[in-house]
Amino acid sequence: METLQAILTRRSIRNFTGEAISDEQLHHIIESGMYAPSANNRQPWHFVVIDDRMLLDQIPGFHPYAAMVKEASVVISVCGDTRLEPAEGYLALDCGAAAQNMMLAAHELGLGSCWLGIYPRKQRMEAVTELLEFPDHILPMALIVLGVPNEIKSTPNRFRPDRIYSNRWPWPEPETGRI
Secondary structure, rough: OOHHHHHOOOEEEEOOOOOOHHHHHOOOOOOOHHHHOOOOOOOOOOEEOOOOOOHHHHHHHHOOHHOOOOOEEEEEEEEEEEEOOOOOOOOHHHHHHHHHHHHHHHHHHEEEEEEEEOOOOOOHHHHHHHHOOOOOOOOEEEEEEEEOOOOOOOOOOOOHHHHHOOOOOOOOOOOOEEE
């Protein structure tokens, strides 16, 4: 799959077959996350692979959009290490880039993925921290749900030329809601 095709056709998958994904696929996905750009190349991420069904089944109890976890093979907790953050605010950006790389890799491998936001929701962060027994310097950023897709989604047109400006912000402010 070409890079642009992967970017334009990746969709959030919320229905999975329940089939296991291979260790090799999981390795490629996590490796792709580790090749994401990061501020000062600090690579402040850690990844916790959750495949224990007892742990997986607890996630929908604290995350309102996690019902698909019950059918998924694996969930990866993308975590940021505050000891490796070069300056405040970069941890979420760096971990977000890693999460996107992992979802694109999953798509390339024919797998489905869905990003579940954890940071900056305090209750969700506390629940993941407790569930996975994180130390104080590890902050949960996102959960990436992975599995064999049990749905096919079409590619919508998301290109919005009305959100592109040349050289500076247009004044007066552009109208909102245009397509």
